[in-house]
Amino acid sequence: MDIKKYMLGVGQKARDAGRIMANVDTARKNAVLLKIADILERENRILLAENRKDMDAAIANNLEAALVDRLEINEQRIVAMAEGLREIAALPDPIGAISDMNYRPSGIQVGKMRVPLGVVGIIYESRPNVTADAAALCLKTGNASILRGGSEAFHCNQAIAKIIHQSLTELTLPQHAVQVVATTDRAAVTALAQLKDYVDVLVPRGGKGLIERLSREATIPVIKHLHGVCHTYIDDSADLAKAVAIAVNAKTQRYGTCNTMETLLVAASIAEVFLEKVCPLYEQKGVELRGCEQSLKYWKAMKAATAEDWDTEYLAPVLSIRIVKDVDAAMKHICAHSSSHTESIVTESHTHAQRFLREVDSSSVMVNASTRFADGFEYGLGAEIGISTDKIHARGPVGLEGLTSQKYIVLGDGHIRT
Amino acid sequence: MDIKKYMLGVGQKARDAGRIMANVDTARKNAVLLKIADILERENRILLAENRKDMDAAIANNLEAALVDRLEINEQRIVAMAEGLREIAALPDPIGAISDMNYRPSGIQVGKMRVPLGVVGIIYESRPNVTADAAALCLKTGNASILRGGSEAFHCNQAIAKIIHQSLTELTLPQHAVQVVATTDRAAVTALAQLKDYVDVLVPRGGKGLIERLSREATIPVIKHLHGVCHTYIDDSADLAKAVAIAVNAKTQRYGTCNTMETLLVAASIAEVFLEKVCPLYEQKGVELRGCEQSLKYWKAMKAATAEDWDTEYLAPVLSIRIVKDVDAAMKHICAHSSSHTESIVTESHTHAQRFLREVDSSSVMVNASTRFADGFEYGLGAEIGISTDKIHARGPVGLEGLTSQKYIVLGDGHIRT
Numbered sequence: 001m002d003i004k005k006y007m008l009g010v011g012q013k014a015r016d017a018g019r020i021m022a023n024v025d026t027a028r029k030n031a032v033l034l035k036i037a038d039i040l041e042r043e044n045r046i047l048l049a050e051n052r053k054d055m056d057a058a059i060a061n062n063l064e065a066a067l068v069d070r071l072e073i074n075e076q077r078i079v080a081m082a083e084g085l086r087e088i089a090a091l092p093d094p095i096g097a098i099s100d101m102n103y104r105p106s107g108i109q110v111g112k113m114r115v116p117l118g119v120v121g122i123i124y125e126s127r128p129n130v131t132a133d134a135a136a137l138c139l140k141t142g143n144a145s146i147l148r149g150g151s152e153a154f155h156c157n158q159a160i161a162k163i164i165h166q167s168l169t170e171l172t173l174p175q176h177a178v179q180v181v182a183t184t185d186r187a188a189v190t191a192l193a194q195l196k197d198y199v200d201v202l203v204p205r206g207g208k209g210l211i212e213r214l215s216r217e218a219t220i221p222v223i224k225h226l227h228g229v230c231h232t233y234i235d236d237s238a239d240l241a242k243a244v245a246i247a248v249n250a251k252t253q254r255y256g257t258c259n260t261m262e263t264l265l266v267a268a269s270i271a272e273v274f275l276e277k278v279c280p281l282y283e284q285k286g287v288e289l290r291g292c293e294q295s296l297k298y299w300k301a302m303k304a305a306t307a308e309d310w311d312t313e314y315l316a317p318v319l320s321i322r323i324v325k326d327v328d329a330a331m332k333h334i335c336a337h338s339s340s341h342t343e344s345i346v347t348e349s350h351t352h353a354q355r356f357l358r359e360v361d362s363s364s365v366m367v368n369a370s371t372r373f374a375d376g377f378e379y380g381l382g383a384e385i386g387i388s389t390d391k392i393h394a395r396g397p398v399g400l401e402g403l404t405s406q407k408y409i410v411l412g413d414g415h416i417r418t
Numbered sequence: 419m420d421i422k423k424y425m426l427g428v429g430q431k432a433r434d435a436g437r438i439m440a441n442v443d444t445a446r447k448n449a450v451l452l453k454i455a456d457i458l459e460r461e462n463r464i465l466l467a468e469n470r471k472d473m474d475a476a477i478a479n480n481l482e483a484a485l486v487d488r489l490e491i492n493e494q495r496i497v498a499m500a501e502g503l504r505e506i507a508a509l510p511d512p513i514g515a516i517s518d519m520n521y522r523p524s525g526i527q528v529g530k531m532r533v534p535l536g537v538v539g540i541i542y543e544s545r546p547n548v549t550a551d552a553a554a555l556c557l558k559t560g561n562a563s564i565l566r567g568g569s570e571a572f573h574c575n576q577a578i579a580k581i582i583h584q585s586l587t588e589l590t591l592p593q594h595a596v597q598v599v600a601t602t603d604r605a606a607v608t609a610l611a612q613l614k615d616y617v618d619v620l621v622p623r624g625g626k627g628l629i630e631r632l633s634r635e636a637t638i639p640v641i642k643h644l645h646g647v648c649h650t651y652i653d654d655s656a657d658l659a660k661a662v663a664i665a666v667n668a669k670t671q672r673y674g675t676c677n678t679m680e681t682l683l684v685a686a687s688i689a690e691v692f693l694e695k696v697c698p699l700y701e702q703k704g705v706e707l708r709g710c711e712q713s714l715k716y717w718k719a720m721k722a723a724t725a726e727d728w729d730t731e732y733l734a735p736v737l738s739i740r741i742v743k744d745v746d747a748a749m750k751h752i753c754a755h756s757s758s759h760t761e762s763i764v765t766e767s768h769t770h771a772q773r774f775l776r777e778v779d780s781s782s783v784m785v786n787a788s789t790r791f792a793d794g795f796e797y798g799l800g801a802e803i804g805i806s807t808d809k810i811h812a813r814g815p816v817g818l819e820g821l822t823s824q825k826y827i828v829l830g831d832g833h834i835r836t
Contacts, residue, residue: 019753019779022777022779023776023777096776102798104796104797104798106796108787108791108796110796110797110798113775113776115779115809117809117810118779118809200809200810201810216637219633219634221639221808221810241832242831242832245834246833246834248834249834249835250834253834253835335437346832357827358441358514358531359440359441361437361440361533361536361825362825363825363826364825364826364827364828365531365825365827365828366827366828366829366830367827367828367829367830368829368830368831368832368833369526369828369829369830369833369834370830370833370835372834372835373524373526373828373833373835374826374828378522378524378526378528378835379522379528379826380520380522380528390639391533391535391536391618391619391823392535392618392619392639392810392811392823393811395824395825395826396825396826397826405809405810406813407779407780407781407782407783407813407814408781408782408783408792408797408813408814408815409775409782409783409784409785410782410783410785410787410791410792411784411785411786411787412784412785412786412787412788412791413660413786414659414660414663414664414764414786414787415786415787415788415791416664416666416667416668416671416787416790417667417671417788417790417791417796418671
């Protein structure tokens with residue numbers, strides 16, 4: 001198989017399908033999503049059988065238990081997948097929405113219309129539910145999509161693709177509106193990232209390695225979802241009860257997510273009383289604490305943090321703790337070590353809250369709330385294709401709007417420029 | 419001079435200055451713009467003398483007359499430059515604006531705050547007024563900027579840079595908020611396009627060659643301002659008087675701009691009567707007409723168009739004309755040949771207008787208006803850094819907003835995720 005040639009064909013078919021999908025009305029787009037949901041549930045035996053093949057191979061290849069778990073599909077997960085599709089069907093259609101329509105002194109009316117991006121390439125790892133989810137988000141926004149899932153989930157992803165194609169065909173929509181790459185060759189990823197004439201944007205969902213590789217290789221724009229080194233700063237004027245609740249929640253509610261706090265910054269004047277309250281709670285939950293020199297005084301079980309700790313996304317029950325002079329020192333630390341994902345301040349000071357909100361340059365900046373809220377569903381986007389740590393195009397949780405663009409529309413009545 | 423090392427230093431200084439500029443209040447940003455305007459007018463002799471050096475070199479190097487004209491600065495042009503700065507000072511400050519602040523079921527409040535991009539690189543050709551203009555747009559949006567003007571305008575650009583630095587210093591703002599690259603070595607452009615850690619976006623304003631080269635070489639996002647192969651389609655239900663006025667204006671109001679019409683599409687049923695009216699007007703203005711086979715019948719002085727004509731941006735008094743069956747055929751031609759800049763339909767049919775607006779995939783789509791309106795000032799953006807033919811981040815005329823991003827802000831009162 002000539003991978004480059006194969007991917008070129010995939011790109012061309014996607015471009016053609018995208019031109020059709022851009023103008024499909026809302027009812028038909030929703031109908032195809034509901035149809036996919038129904039068939040997924042009806043044909044769950046096929047899905048389970050194909051998933052079994054992937055699972056057997058994964059076990060034979062000694063894949064890590066956590067990865068095997070992410071790979072597994074069961075009846076309950078299929079129902080959840082179908083429910084996800086129905087939720088996307090129920091969201092308002094962003095396409096064609098017109099905003100900011102105003103008359104100009106010249107007499108023309110100028111506004112903006114929301115339109116699809118065209119063709120979206122999505123690269124993701126083992127979880128097969130992303131196949132249905134990503135396809136649905138792109139269908140809803142009138143985009144054609146090219147999906148490249150993890151090779152471990154190959155059989156299950158192809159089975160989902162078949163169901164999507166069947167649904168598209170039943171609604172006389174182009175099959176190539178959703179294409180799931182039919183090869184596990186890694187060269188397909190590079191080829192996809194360079195289909196400049198056929199793919200408008202690339203959304204990688206996966207490890208740091210994948211995203212850095214793509215940023216290097218891609219000749220098309222990438223919506224980067226980089227790692228999260230998230231901070232919570234406990235200000236000198238923090239309410240102690242709120243501070244303890246937020247610090248515990250931000251670290252321990254889930255360890256493996258990108259919006260989990262990795263470093264806790266504490267104002268020096270409140271450090272002793274705060275750490276004495278919070279450290280036992282971390283200990284109860286089995287969180288390993290790595291502190292700056294000053295903080296070691298306040299809690300015996302703390303290890304000394306190394307310089308590397310301040311830049312590490314643990315994704316594990318480990319937390320680094322640093323005592324800082326004040327809000328300025330906290331923001332300086334964040335500026336130097338944050339991955340620009342999510343930071344939170346706990347404070348009762350209006351002035352400090354306003355400064356933190358304005359001055360911290362991250363995709364989500366919070367006051368008196370757990371960093372774990374940085375999420376498309378929590379923000380009310382309805383669904384999420386990823387969390388962008390970029391500043392261009394989309395920043396923070398990316399929902400349907402991130403898969404669209406706006407064009408200018410102009411209405412005249414024979415107007416000419418003088 | 420080690421260009422790479424020099425540009426790395428420029429990038430680092432820009433990043434530091436950008437962090438400060440992001441939090442400068444509106445009054446000080448406006449004050450520095452007004453200060454630059456005042457000094458430009460007061461020190462116009464220095465500017466004229468430096469420009470004279472560039473002009474002499476250009477004439478000695480046998481530069482084209484049109485380029486020499488674009489290079490020239492006179493008292494009137496300096497006043498216009500200063501006025502442009504004052505207009506940007508008078509625009510509302512987009513930075514810090516909060517929108518879509520809503521309560522979520524969890525109790526947190528979520529909204530968006532408009533923020534600078536950080537560091538903006540701008541690469542442009544001979545006109546020295548762009549130096550003042552681009553610097554001002556970036557200052558207003560709290561960005562640091564790295565400006566690389568045409569080598570022909572080197573002395574004048576450096577003189578403008580000096581005035582900007584003097585103004586920044588007088589307001590105790592960082593000088594490096596605006597840096598004009600102090601070398602004419604072309605390697606500086608490549609180096610700038612690869613300052614991934616220090617530059618957030620690149621805005622090239624110039625010929626197709628420059629932009630294609632940058633798209634290839636850049637490792638940072640580029641807001642592309644590509645060429646304009648703009649179309650006007652005269653529908654079978656067009657009002658003849660509006661059609662003639664718009665067709666003449668779109669081609670002849672100015673020849674060298676990217677929003678000038680290059681191809682005129684005419685519905686077959688209206689072709690004879692329309693072309694008989696419009697062709698003599700083109701002839702009067704000295705526009706060379708290149709027509710499809712069918713259109714040659716209606717006007718003797720028409721040359722036969724070649725396949726290449728349909729993809730050519732003439733930037734000159736040349737127009738290609740094609741007769742098409744109907745609105746579908748017109749949109750098919752546009753899809754195949756347009757550069758996705760600006761297209762207009764002239765029609766009295768509501769249905770055709772709606773279809774054209776929805777289905778044509780260009781940065782500006784118009785009904786009964788001249789394509790010449792596609793411009794930041796005409797759209798009410800107040801100023802324009804370029805016209806993007808991309809779909810990612812900014813599309814169409816790019817004003818202040820295109821130089822900004824939005825971050826999410828979250829307000830809680832001790833909220834944790836459950």
